[in-house]
Amino acid sequence: QTQLVESGGGLVQAGDSLRLSCAASGRTFSTYAAGWFRQAPGKEREFVAAISWKGGSTWYADSVKGRFTISRDNAKNTVYLQMNSLKPEDTAVYSCAAATMWHSPYISSEYDYWGQGTQVTVSS
Numbered sequence: 123q124t125q126l127v128e129s130g131g132g133l134v135q136a137g138d139s140l141r142l143s144c145a146a147s148g149r150t151f152s153t154y155a156a157g158w159f160r161q162a163p164g165k166e167r168e169f170v171a172a173i174s175w176k177g178g179s180t181w182y183a184d185s186v187k188g189r190f191t192i193s194r195d196n197a198k199n200t201v202y203l204q205m206n207s208l209k210p211e212d213t214a215v216y217s218c219a220a221a222t223m224w225h226s227p228y229i230s231s232e233y234d235y236w237g238q239g240t241q242v243t244v245s246s
Contacts, residue, residue, distance in 0.1 A: 124148035124235045128218050131240030134208055138244070142203040144218030144237055155221045156194060156201040157181075159230055160214035160242075170216070171203060172227035181227045186212075208244045215239040 130142040144156065157172035171192040172181040180192055191204040201218055217240075219233035226232055 124154070124220060126218050126220060126235055126237035128216065128237040128240040131216060131242045133243045133245065135245050136209055138208050139204070139206045140208065140242060142205065142216055142218075142240060142242075144201040144203075146199040146201075146220065153222070154235075155224055155227065156192075157219050157221070157227055157233060158192060158201075158203045158216060159219060160212075160216045161239075162214040165214075167217075167230055169228045169230070173201065205242070208242075210244045210246045212242060213244050214242060216242050 158170040161167040220235040224232040
């Protein structure tokens with residue numbers, strides 16, 4: 123079965139950058155579409171970014187568009203989220219997810235596999 127492990131989170135100051143990684147095991151990651159979601163305490167999990175099987179298409183939440191970039195290296199079975207110009211409101215647990223197929227990349231229930239999450243904290 124596919125397993126996902128996130129890494130790269132941490133504590134940074136506003137305006138700083140972080141690069142999150144999501145490493146997959148099991149079936150070759152290139153088989154799946156992938157996405158990043160985040161959840162802050164007391165709030166619902168929200169969509170952040172997604173990328174298609176071959177990386178030819180990407181989707182972003184309006185709140186991160188222009189600041190975050192999702193990419194993938196299928197040879198390494200890894201998906202990345204480059205986060206620039208971080209804001210305190212970006213503070214959350216970030217989770218990566220993989221989908222065998224989807225109709226909408228924005229909906230968490232479309233994803234079949236999830237990582238454990240990595241904490242991102244942005245100080246003001």
